[in-house]
Amino acid sequence: LPTDRAITLRAPAYKQALFGSTALSEGFDGSDAARVGHHNDCYLKSLSDLGTYSGEPTARAAEKAYVAAETRFVPMSGETCGRYAIEPSFETCGAGEDCTNRSDCPTALAESAAHHWSLLNARYHPALVDDPGGDWAVQGCLNDFRRRLGYRLQLVSATLPDSAAVGGNCAWHARVVMRNVGFTAPFNPRGWSLVFESVSTGALTTLDLRTVTQPRSDPRHWLPELDSFELSLGARPPAGLAPGQYRLLLALPDGRTSLAPDPDYAIQLANIGLWDGARGLNRLNHTVTLTSCSGSYPVLSAGTVTTTAGATVPLSVSFDDGGIGLAGVQFDLSYDPQLGQPNLAQASASNGVAPTCALPASAPGQIRCVAFPAIGNLPPSFSFLLPFTVDAGASPGSGFALALSRHEFVDDLGELVAGGLVDGSLNVLAEPAPPQLTAVPVPGSTIDFGHLVPGQTRSASIELVNSAAAGSSDLLLSQCSISGSATFSLTGSPAFPVTLAPAQSLSLNVVFAPTAVGAQMATLSCTHNAAGSPASFALTGMGVGDALLSDGFETP
Known part of the structure; x- marks a missing residue:
């Protein structure tokens, strides 16, 4: 099946079993989920539409909400199968649920709009759809279904210049306001273009409006929920147009190259006096005079x-x-x-x-x-x-x-x-959030190794941690080194630079080994990519002589 075509499934539970219970939030990306729509084979027949939805009220409400969201992007099709009647053997009316006659016109129209219906069997069930004699014809909504099934696009207004410059960086202000009074938007790809028809030669030049970067330039996004929506007719006329007078028309051809020229597959706007059926174009009934661009616009x-x-x-x-x-x-x-x-x-x-x-x-x-x-x-x-x-x-x-x-x-x-x-x-x-260095002891501290006899050693541990939250940047320790007295050294340290992900740590081992009597001082510095670099620690220690063993009296 082509990637821009969809299939429909009998019940929402079937699609949820394949793709999960979360409804589409975007569509038309060619994915499998975006190409599977919904088919209700017993529309409006009972509370659950005879098993289309769950018989349990809470689950049924969730499934209907899922379908309402999904059908903004995928087809909704089906048929009725008789007048409404509750089936007490497998379905119940929920608290606050409207369980009155769903197949009567008010509920039928409201639910068809909420679920974005595109296709409905016009011949079944006769009790509802027959003309004359069916309930919808008698109650007066059959023609509403005929008009509103799928999309029904109307031109509300147009802002069009009488003259404009063409070429260079000259631009114009041209836009239309549209309304969709149908149940849904087109679900197959559609062209959307402004057509310039030369008054003198009749030649047609098309400006493809889908090249505009806004998603709304795709007719598949023209949902009825938008009420009305403004659409740009491009930043400027096509650069190749010769100066002269041009009639303006709108084109909404089929998205397939093979079908685009066929007027039978073009969208006719629901306005009187605009449709050019022979060419599949919608006239804007406006002529613009184009002149050569002579300046540089902003x-x-x-x-x-x-x-x-x-x-x-x-x-x-x-x-x-x-x-x-x-x-x-x-x-x-x-x-x-x-x-x-x-x-x-x-x-x-x-x-x-x-x-x-x-x-x-x-x-x-x-x-x-x-x-x-x-x-x-x-x-x-x-x-x-x-x-x-x-x-x-x-x-x-x-x-x-x-x-x-x-x-x-x-x-x-x-x-x-x-x-x-x-x-x-x-x-x-x-x-990502920046890394954060935490050290034990804290940077700026003095680490005192005490008094040692030359030849003795004493070590101290310093813990460096990337304490930033998960998802933050890595902490990069470029170098850790000691300056000052050579009696202090790092042992067992890794080769720098060292990278610490959030929550990872590195332990440094500093050794004091005096070689002579006297005070010794040094500084340990670690450069890094977090705030407060470098992290420094003062190192102190004292080398002392052997203690004199004596009882206080001279020994003969």
């Missing part, structure tokens, strides 16, 4: 930063207005809210152009910013800093791209003169 740049999990890093986004003098800029940033959060209260900028930023409640993971000088235009270039705290629980090496998902420059008349999606992004990586 660009944005970004970089890469790394930081420790739990730390705060200032993320910098730099702008260059190309020296043409613009009144302001507005831009969107996207990030992964699972790995960290921005601190908008501490946002700042160079050259006195502080942005005003907000986190829209309707768009998790989005930051929307506007920057306008209090007086005059933007400076030729400026940067804005946004402190970003990486979650303390972020796995070492994990990260995300803080993508510049939209920017629009505004002239002194308040008109948008350039904008679009930006390729660059700030890559934020959560580094």
Whole structure:
């Protein structure tokens, strides 16, 4: 089976037995789990749909929640098999569970939306689906099923320029707002492009909008839960277009190369007056005049930063207005809210152009910013800093791209003169926490070996530990050496450098062996990659003569 096609299984328990009970959180990656959907062969017939789900209420609720989450990314298909009736021999109604007639229109529509139904047998069961005479026709929801099964995409609005420049770095502001009023999104790959039709020649030029880095450019992500969603029509017209007038159309062809040219496989938007059935295109009923790009429009740049999990890093986004003098800029940033959060209260900028930023409640993971000088235009270039705290629980090496998902420059008349999606992004990586050196005795201590007769020896042990938490960086001991009196030495030490993973330790053995009478002093130093390097210890000892054995009287 091709990697972009799926199968369906009769009951959610079957898929859980194969892939575990955790529902997909992403889809369309070609993995086996992402290619196995769900098939309910007795939809709405009983509390458990005659064994599709568990007869026990708690387990049934968990399975339904699992299917609702899964079917955002995989197909949901099946058929009805009769009017609803509880089967007391193997299923019970749970506390707080709505056990009224599930096959009636209100519950049938609500559950079909919650479980993202794509395919339903139109001929079975006659008691529900017949037209006329079936319950859904009589109750008035049969046409709702016909319209809403699968996806039903509508164009809500379009923001399109009357004129634009083509070539060079010239950009435009063009976008549409869409809505999906179906039960689900497409589950097979789909094209998504803007088509330019030359008014003078009729030639078609296609701008593939799926090359935009945002996941929402893939129609398989256009779920009904989004209510409505804004889509960019690219940062600029195709560079190869000649100046002239062009009609604008939207194309949603089949994702297969062999089927893409066939209009029967193209998506028709659910709007009156837009469909061009002969070519499988949706007209935007708008003409744009393209001229040659004669200037250099503003660009944005970004970089890469790394930081420790739990730390705060200032993320910098730099702008260059190309020296043409613009009144302001507005831009969107996207990030992964699972790995960290921005601190908008501490946002700042160079050259006195502080942005005003907000986190829209309707768009998790989005930051929307506007920057306008209090007086005059933007400076030729400026940067804005946004402190970003990486979650303390972020796995070492994990990260995300803080993508510049939209920017629009505004002239002194308040008109948008350039904008679009930006390729660059700030890559934020959560580094492992640093190592931590703990020693017994503590660094800075004095180790006194006492009084020894030359020829005698005494040893002391020093324990060095990487006391950082699991997952932190390794402790690298570059060198441990003794300076000062040669009467002190390290014995049995390993060859340096030595690497200690978190919780690992190294024991050093220091020996004092005086060779003469008198005080002896030295310093043991260990250089390492943790804070507080080097770790030093003072070594002292005294060489003394043999004691005189006497009873206090002269011996004749």
